[in-house]
Amino acid sequence: MSYRVALVGAGGIAVRHLEALAKTDRFRSVSAADLDRGKVEKLSAQYGIAPYTDYKEMIEREKPDVAVITLPHFLHKEAAVFCAERGCHMLLEKPMALTLAECDEIADAVKRSSVRLFVGHTQHYIAENRKAKQLIEQGELGELVMINDTRHIHYYREDRPGWFLEKAKAGGGILFNLGSHSIDKIQWLSSSRVTGVKAVLSHFGPRGDVEGSGLVFMDTDTGVPATIAQSGYPGASKNETEFVFTKGMLRVATGQSLWISDGGEYRKVPVDPQEVPFVLQFEDLASYIDTGTEPECGLDYARSVVAVTEAIYRSHERQSYCNV
Secondary structure, eight states: OOEEEEEEOOSHHHHHHHHHHTTOSSEEEEEEEOSOHHHHHHHHHHHTOEEESOHHHHHHHHOOSEEEEOOOGGGHHHHHHHHHHTTOEEEEESSSOSSHHHHHHHHHHHHHHTOOEEEEOGGGGOHHHHHHHHHHHHOTTOOEEEEEEEEEOOTTOTTSOGGGGOHHHHSSSHHHHTHHHHHHHHHHHHTOOEEEEEEEEEOOOSSSSSOSEEEEEEEETTSOOEEEEEEOSSSOOEEEEEEEESSOEEEEETTTEEEEESSSSOEEOOOOOOOOHHHHHHHHHHHHHHHOOOOTTSHHHHHHHHHHHHHHHHHHHHTSOEEO
């Protein structure tokens, strides 16, 4: 069985979804909606799909099997509930929503409508991460004793859309947007859930009201501590996660390389090429629709990531350790 797909939002990430959909056998793009008429008409002409400026009208008229929601964070809940109530399965870009309360509203709508919702936590589909998980689960490096994740990027660059820097629309700054990836990576690769955090954030950005950096200590339900260090101020870019074991280490430069130490210096680990993450996501979504078996990126897991981000902001505001 094949599925007709409508895109809710026509920004840059929508292009990557359309490219991936063109590579699948199970899905066919039929339409896209965006408030920017010029943008959506250009995209629709390129991919041979119908353009709309109102996603609700698009869903009502096209009646797609699947909606891919790529809207700003503050619109996730409204769009997901609307699509669920019209019987659409969904691939929803991460984070699932702004708050746990919004996540629960989405989950209730999905369960009432008996549709499937898959959240786009792409860390699960990156080749270096998958190889790292395989090595961790083999257990040859001994017991995992700590995880340190570091992410530095110029978050306030001029081409970043303004809504990312408004807390009411984005949910937060670098720790909400990119921190969601770090939380996901830590939980998924270590097969754990974060149970508590102590966070200190800074607010020195040149525009907006969101944080520009954060240092977070986290406890997990497996007893393995983890840290996240992120900065959005100008400097050298970095995106690495280091796993420390009793017999060695793993260093994941996500999307770039994987390194292993079994007691000595790091050496590079060969990583086999694979299909792009967006295609792999759609393959798992098709399986979820077909079988009903909850995927790794299902409702409960996606909610857990938002729960950690909420605890990070709560910890900073209270200047104390907070349970998740």
